[in-house]
Amino acid sequence: MDERHLLERCGKGDERAWAELVNRYWGLAFRIAYRILRNKEDAEDAAQEAFVQVYRSLPTFQHRSNFRTWFYRIVVRVAMAHLSSESAEPLEESAEAEILECAREDPEKILLAREREQLLDWAIQQLPPDWRAVLVLREIEGLSYAEIAEILGIPIGTVESRLFRARKKLRQILEPILGDEWR
Amino acid sequence: MIKMCEWERKVNAYWDKELATEEFQDVARHLQTCVECQIALNSFRRIRQILLQESLPATPTAIVATLERLNREGAFQVPRWRSWLLRLDSWLMRPKVAFKVAMAVSLASALILANLSTQISQATVKVQGSFRHAIQTISCEQIMQRLGTLFEKSQPERR
Secondary structure, rough: HHHHHHHHHOOOOOOHHHHHHHHHHHHHHHHHHHHHHOOHHHHHHHHHHHHHHHHHHHHHOOOOOOOOHHHHHHHHHHHHHHHHHOOOOOOOHHHHHHHHHHHOHHHHHHHHHHHHHHHHHHHHOOOOOOHHHHHHHHOOOOOHHHHHHHHHOOHHHHHHHHHHHHHHHHHHHHHHHHHHHOO | OOOOOOOHHHHHHHOOOOHHHHHHHHHHHHHOOOOOHHHHHHHHHHHHHHHOOOOOOOOOHHHHHHHHHHHHHHHOOOHHHHHHHHHHHHHHHOHHHHHHHHHHHHHHHHHHHHHHHHHHHHHHHHHHHHHHHHHHHOOHHHHHHHHHHHHHHHHHOOO
């Protein structure tokens, strides 16, 4: 079933069409929400909320525009609202210190996937929500500056600037720990 | 403390392939000589790798939960007749079913038309027969008599 037809059927309350839409886009919604929120439960909530927003806004959706871009916008907006309403919980200081200590004592240990992911989690949580959103859309989704600008409703120059700052900050955090890996 | 070259911001856009051709070539030339920018470019590459390698937690019941939530929000509330129509519509959208239904409808139409034309031709034959019978039963004499009566009736009026 093509997307336009699928959306029309969703608009008419067809349960099977909704099941297909959710099935098609759940992965994308969860992936973006999780990368921004860094928490499974919050990401699930945000992805669910995004589909509810799709249902509520579907009558106003212009079929001329791209559904995927529209959907990205909804998911990012919901995730960022989630983040600002609950103010992302950063890792406790003790946990942060533990990771850094562990990395200094035994640098090879940090290469373990789990620890690396913990470190990445912590590093990303240090970024403001706006930077996270741009980083996720560029690095994970592979979108162009123009597409990101359209989704977030900001100028292309701002996209470029936020992305640069986010990378710089991540580099500042990760480089002393991962050391030679960067070179 | 990370050393930063003033070109680093351009290296960022270069890595994303978001520079115009001329600028892109300028940065590529600069990268051949600037160690700081080479390190920066490598760090951008590593950041992407690390982000892409990150695994996502499994969400086995998430789709069902989302559909339940949509149901609670009223996304599936449609009148019963409309839901039947939708179901029929979705059924007819399947190519095989649509083809079979189209064939059945054309066959049924052909049969109805054939039946109708037989009935029409039978009716025509019947009407023609009745006319023929009526013409045969009325004799010429009766016609003449009738004409005579009509003529006599019209005479006094002339006088």
